[in-house]
Amino acid sequence: MRLSRILLILVILLGGFWLMTSYFAPTHSMGPLSWFGGRSNAPLQLTEAYAAPAYDAEEQNNIAVYKKVLPSVVNITSTALVFDFFYGAVPQQGQGSGFILDKAGHILTNYHVIAGANRGIEVQLSDKRKFSARVVGFDRTHDLALLQIDAPNLQPVTLADSSHLNVGQKVYAIGNPFGLSGTMTRGIISAIRPIKNEGGAPIEDAIQTDAAINPGNSGGPLLNSSGEVIGINTMIASNGADQSSGIGFAIPINTAKAVLSDLLRYGRVKRPSLGIVSLAVDPDLASQMGLAADSGVLIERVLPGGAADRAGLHGGTEQAYLGNTPIMLGGDLIIAIDGQQVQDPQDINSIMEKHQPGDVVSVTIVRGRRKMSIKLMLGEARDTNV
Numbered sequence: 001m002r003l004s005r006i007l008l009i010l011v012i013l014l015g016g017f018w019l020m021t022s023y024f025a026p027t028h029s030m031g032p033l034s035w036f037g038g039r040s041n042a043p044l045q046l047t048e049a050y051a052a053p054a055y056d057a058e059e060q061n062n063i064a065v066y067k068k069v070l071p072s073v074v075n076i077t078s079t080a081l082v083f084d085f086f087y088g089a090v091p092q093q094g095q096g097s098g099f100i101l102d103k104a105g106h107i108l109t110n111y112h113v114i115a116g117a118n119r120g121i122e123v124q125l126s127d128k129r130k131f132s133a134r135v136v137g138f139d140r141t142h143d144l145a146l147l148q149i150d151a152p153n154l155q156p157v158t159l160a161d162s163s164h165l166n167v168g169q170k171v172y173a174i175g176n177p178f179g180l181s182g183t184m185t186r187g188i189i190s191a192i193r194p195i196k197n198e199g200g201a202p203i204e205d206a207i208q209t210d211a212a213i214n215p216g217n218s219g220g221p222l223l224n225s226s227g228e229v230i231g232i233n234t235m236i237a238s239n240g241a242d243q244s245s246g247i248g249f250a251i252p253i254n255t256a257k258a259v260l261s262d263l264l265r266y267g268r269v270k271r272p273s274l275g276i277v278s279l280a281v282d283p284d285l286a287s288q289m290g291l292a293a294d295s296g297v298l299i300e301r302v303l304p305g306g307a308a309d310r311a312g313l314h315g316g317t318e319q320a321y322l323g324n325t326p327i328m329l330g331g332d333l334i335i336a337i338d339g340q341q342v343q344d345p346q347d348i349n350s351i352m353e354k355h356q357p358g359d360v361v362s363v364t365i366v367r368g369r370r371k372m373s374i375k376l377m378l379g380e381a382r383d384t385n386v
Contacts, residue, residue, distance in 0.1 A: 064227070065184075065225065065226075065227040066172075069174055070182055071125075071126050071127070071155040072099050072157040073098070073126060073174045073175065073220060074098045074100065074107060074123045074126070075095065075096075075124040076095065076097065076109055076121060076122070076124075076133070076219065077121070078093065078094045078113060078114045078116075078117035078122075079093050079121075080093075080116045080119060095113075095176060095215075095216050096175075096176070097109065097113075097175035097176050097216065097218065097219045098147065098220065099219075099220065099221045100154050100155065101159075102154075103156060105148050105149040105151055105154060106136065106147070106264075107133065107146070107147040107148065108145075108219070108232065108256060108260075109144075109232075110232065110234050111139065111140055113145065113219045121133040121134075121135070123149050125151070125154075126181070131149040131150065131151050132149070133148065133149045136264060137264065137266065137267035138263070138267075139263065140201070141201045142203065143197050143203075143251065144256055144259065159228065159229050159253050160226075162230045162231060162252035162254045163252075163254055165189055165192060165230060165252075167190065167192065168189065169224065169225075170187075170188055170224070171187055171188060171189055171209050171211055171225075171230070172184055172185070172222070172227075173187075173209070173211045173213055173223070174220055174221060174223065175217035175218075175219070175221075176216045177214035177215065177216040178216050180216070185211045185212040187211030189208070190208045190247070192205055192206070195249055202349055203234075203249070203255070204255070204353060206250065206251065207222060207250040208248070209249075209250065210247070210248070211248060212246075212248075213236050213248030214236070218233060219232060219233065219234075221233070222250040230250075230252070231250030231253055232251045232253065232256060233248060234251050235248070235249050236249070237249070270356070271352065271380065271381040272355045272357045272378035272379070272381065273307065273379050274363075275303040275308045275309060276299045276300075277300045278297045278298060278299055278300060278348070279298045279300050280297060280343065280345060281333065282295055289329060291333055291366065292368070293333055293366045296333040296342060296366065297334040297342055297345055297347075298329075298331055298332075298334075299333070299334065300316045300328040301315040301316065301328060301331075302331075307379040308376065310377070310379075311376040311377070313331075313332050313363070313376075314332045315331045315332075316329050317329075317330040318330045332365040332366070333366040334363060336363075337362070337363050352378075357378055357380040358378065359378050360376065360377050360378075361378060362375055
């Protein structure tokens with residue numbers, strides 16, 4: 001009898017505990033097993049949007065630029081055969097970007113993207129079609145290369161005028177950073193300044209931007225807010241880190257426009273030249289040399305048969321040393337070309353960019369103590385510095 005009462009009490013206690021945990025717990029919807037780590041039978045209540053999101057004006061423009069230009073941007077893979085430590089031939093691949101110029105399949109990219117590609121160049125379009133490309137021409141100085149593919153249904157880009165860009169202007173970069181095709185980044189024009197490319201050649205009016213540019217973006221387009229190409233992404237300032245640091249540079253599209261016809265016709269750029277080897281002279285150096293002008297470009301050597309030689313300009317006749325570097329003194333000092341002041345070879349390069357071989361320019365020089373102007377027909381650049 002006593003045992004029966006104990007059992008009855010236990011049954012009542014257990015039943016009450018079950019009742020309390022099942023129906024009077026603070027979170028009733030969790031179910032009878034929830035307090036013991038069991039699974040809930042109640043449905044998960046989610047809050048969902050009832051319509052597609054409304055994009056603001058800036059987002060709409062971002063999307064419009066991307067959709068407009070993406071079909072014109074290509075991924076370029078170049079293959080070169082190199083030799084390993086054991087002198088075995090090993091294929092090595094490099095990647096970059098480019099963009100379609102016309103329906104004939106011409107593609108503009110950086111020269112360094114395809115340099116050394118002795119085992120072929122492959123172009124992949126945004127729709128994943130792949131084609132072999134041939135090199136039509138290249139310009140090492142400006143780091144440009146013109147390719148061509150044989151493909152139907154191509155969508156060319158629209159080229160802008162890069163002569164009226166402004167710092168603060170919004171820009172977009174589309175390319176294949178680290179092989180991630182179809183990537184768009186956004187920023188502004190941070191500055192417009194002359195720089196030197198990785199080969200040491202000058203780039204006038206290079207476009208500096210904080211839009212993220214990484215390895216693989218090289219050769220891709222830099223765009224304005226209308227989706228027009230204003231530059232060709234070419235290099236980053238990274239202080240040793242091979243990735244974006246917020247300082248990227250693009251070659252202005254007008255620079256490319258100026259050489260495209262030469263690349264298409266000759267496979268190279270016919271660049272004008274004075275035909276001289278020269279030395280920049282600052283006021284201190286001019287004073288030490290006893291020159292009659294404060295600054296200019298001293299002609300150390302006139303190249304035989306070149307433009308300066310034909311016009312009767314004089315090179316140096318006396319050897320001297322600037323530190324440990326031998327130089328030639330006594331030549332003509334160029335102080336202006338077509339009335340534009342010249343202080344270093346870079347100034348001459350900038351003037352040459354606006355001319356073609358065969359153009360006639362007026363060169364103002366100081367010879368001894370005399371100032372004079374000489375008419376000169378520009379030649380074609382070979383292995384001269386100006």
